[in-house]
Amino acid sequence: MHFSHMILITLTFLLLPPSSSSSSSSSPETINNQPRCLNPFLQHKNDSLKDYILSLANHVDTANWIKNIRREIHEYPELAFEEIRTSSVIRRELDKMSIGYRWPVARTGVVAFVGSGLPPFVALRADMDALPIQELVEWEHKSKIDGKMHACGHDAHVAMLLGAAKILKQLETELQGTVILIFQPAEETGEGAKEMIKEGVVEKVEAIFGLHLVLSSDSGVVATREGEFLAGCGCFKAVIHGCMIPPQDPILAVSASILSLQHIVSRESDPLDTPVVSVAMVRGGSDDLNVIPDSVSIAGTYRAFSKKTFYALGERIQEVIKSQSLVYGCSSVVDLEGNEFPRVPPTVNDKRIYDHVIRVSNLIVGEGNVEIAPVFMGSEDFAFYMDMDGDDVKIPGCMAFLGMKNRSILHHQHSPHSPYYTVDEDVLPTGSALHAAFAYTYLLILTSHPSTDHYYIYIYMLTTYLPNTYLN
Ligand SMILES: *[C@@H]1O[C@H](CO)[C@@H](O)[C@H](O)[C@H]1NC(C)=O
Numbered sequence: 268m269h270f271s272h273m274i275l276i277t278l279t280f281l282l283l284p285p286s287s288s289s290s291s292s293s294s295p296e297t298i299n300n301q302p303r304c305l306n307p308f309l310q311h312k313n314d315s316l317k318d319y320i321l322s323l324a325n326h327v328d329t330a331n332w333i334k335n336i337r338r339e340i341h342e343y344p345e346l347a348f349e350e351i352r353t354s355s356v357i358r359r360e361l362d363k364m365s366i367g368y369r370w371p372v373a374r375t376g377v378v379a380f381v382g383s384g385l386p387p388f389v390a391l392r393a394d395m396d397a398l399p400i401q402e403l404v405e406w407e408h409k410s411k412i413d414g415k416m417h418a419c420g421h422d423a424h425v426a427m428l429l430g431a432a433k434i435l436k437q438l439e440t441e442l443q444g445t446v447i448l449i450f451q452p453a454e455e456t457g458e459g460a461k462e463m464i465k466e467g468v469v470e471k472v473e474a475i476f477g478l479h480l481v482l483s484s485d486s487g488v489v490a491t492r493e494g495e496f497l498a499g500c501g502c503f504k505a506v507i508h509g510c511m512i513p514p515q516d517p518i519l520a521v522s523a524s525i526l527s528l529q530h531i532v533s534r535e536s537d538p539l540d541t542p543v544v545s546v547a548m549v550r551g552g553s554d555d556l557n558v559i560p561d562s563v564s565i566a567g568t569y570r571a572f573s574k575k576t577f578y579a580l581g582e583r584i585q586e587v588i589k590s591q592s593l594v595y596g597c598s599s600v601v602d603l604e605g606n607e608f609p610r611v612p613p614t615v616n617d618k619r620i621y622d623h624v625i626r627v628s629n630l631i632v633g634e635g636n637v638e639i640a641p642v643f644m645g646s647e648d649f650a651f652y653m654d655m656d657g658d659d660v661k662i663p664g665c666m667a668f669l670g671m672k673n674r675s676i677l678h679h680q681h682s683p684h685s686p687y688y689t690v691d692e693d694v695l696p697t698g699s700a701l702h703a704a705f706a707y708t709y710l711l712i713l714t715s716h717p718s719t720d721h722y723y724i725y726i727y728m729l730t731t732y733l734p735n736t737y738l739n
């Protein structure tokens with residue numbers, strides 16, 4: 268599809284409401300001799316695309332449907348790679364909407380497609396897994412599975428993405444390419460995205476978008492950040508042996524290692540960079556106080572926002588433990604990426620996709636409801652789609668937060684991973700509208716003439732609804 272802004276402005280102007288009723292009576296209407304074929308679902312020719320998307324999302328039936336899906340999934344939380352029931356709910360709803368999908372992908376994932384079936388492809392991603400937490404919120408839709416709970420909003424992420432699927436399906440004939448809806452397993456263990464990528468889910472994808480509910484912004488507010496946004500998170504585990512004869516003391520070697528590890532942050536790092544290195548476990552020795560243990564193990568975690576610092580941190584931790592062990596006549600084995608603790612890289616938003624998210628969010632939620640988020644110490648395996656370690660996968664993407672801090676229920680709101688965690692379900696339709704709008708307009712940008720000033724695509728979205736048939 269090609270269009271220049273001159274044509275776009277002209278068409279937009281022509282489609283503005285007629286000033287006299289007589290001019291709207293001609294049927295079939297034509298513009299520049301092209302047939303007028305408005306989307307059958309379009310209630311008002313006057314609607315802007317933005318209003319149309321919002322009216323689809325906020326329609327009482329849609330909003331209730333989204334909420335009920337979230338509640339259904341909430342009642343039956345499933346942990347990483349066990350999302351059998353969750354994925355069956357997703358497939359049931361996709362079937363009802365006649366949306367095609369691949370399943371199973373990465374064991375329990377679902378990947379659905381809306382649009383022409385042809386390139387370009389853009390992807391929207393939701394995660395599906397719950398946490399091993401006993402829900403302590405007493406409500407009608409409390410988790411029915413002991414010891415498991417959706418305490419990080421992934422139930423809501425799935426519901427929002429299904430909502431987006433519904434909206435996009437109604438706009439399907441106008442999508443200038445294909446939207447790939449990724450329902451990803453195992454985010455909490457940092458494994459799901461990697462597996463999805465290995466199954467080729469994002470091959471040929473030109474942009475990927477993710478939304479996460481947060482309590483750090485007010486309900487309905489979009490918050491995101493260009494570049495480094497969420498921390499990378501890695502774990503290390505080391506076993507230190509007193510290997511010499513006579514055996515040296517691994518307790519001493521471990522003590523020295525722990526102290527030296529503190530210096531990485533306090534003395535080696537740029538104070539404006541903000542890495543974390545934390546030893547969280549020490550295990551060794553026995554009640555036999557006259558025996559030096561053979562080995563002692565330690566484990567901990569490290570985090571950083573820049574990829575350079577993050578990977579350097581891992582290397583340096585290894586070096587410090589190995590060197591300190593040697594000083595005390597011990598040997599050590601350091602594991603930086605065991606299967607137990609997969610490493611998740613920093614989430615670094617692509618500038619171009621970030622700009623798009625900001626501009627579209629300004630239209631969907633209003634400029635006053637879009638914020639630049641501060642960097643956030645949590646991590647997200649969404650980062651893998653944007654930069655898979657040791658692989659060529661580098662999809663430009665943007666993770667954005669959708670706020671749900673709500674003054675009227677503030678006293679009930681608890682942080683993610685708390686057994687008291689709740690979701691302000693009234694923001695879910697906004698999440699669906701955002702997802703749909705990100706993808707719809709990004710396909711327009713990808714298929715517009717290289718010389719098109721994208722500004723006009725956003726203007727177009729804000730003003731008159733214009734089926735793309737006119738733009739071919
Ligand atoms: C279109 O908008 C104009 C001006 O806002 C309004 O008078 C007219 O009734 C609208 N038409 C439809 C079909 O909604």
Ligand SMILES: *[C@@H]1O[C@H](CO)[C@@H](O)[C@H](O)[C@H]1NC(C)=O
Binds near residue numbers: 486676693
């Ligand atoms: C905040 O919570 C109240 C009570 O549940 C609800 O009526 C309202 O819609 C919520 N506001 C937003 C913006 O989600």
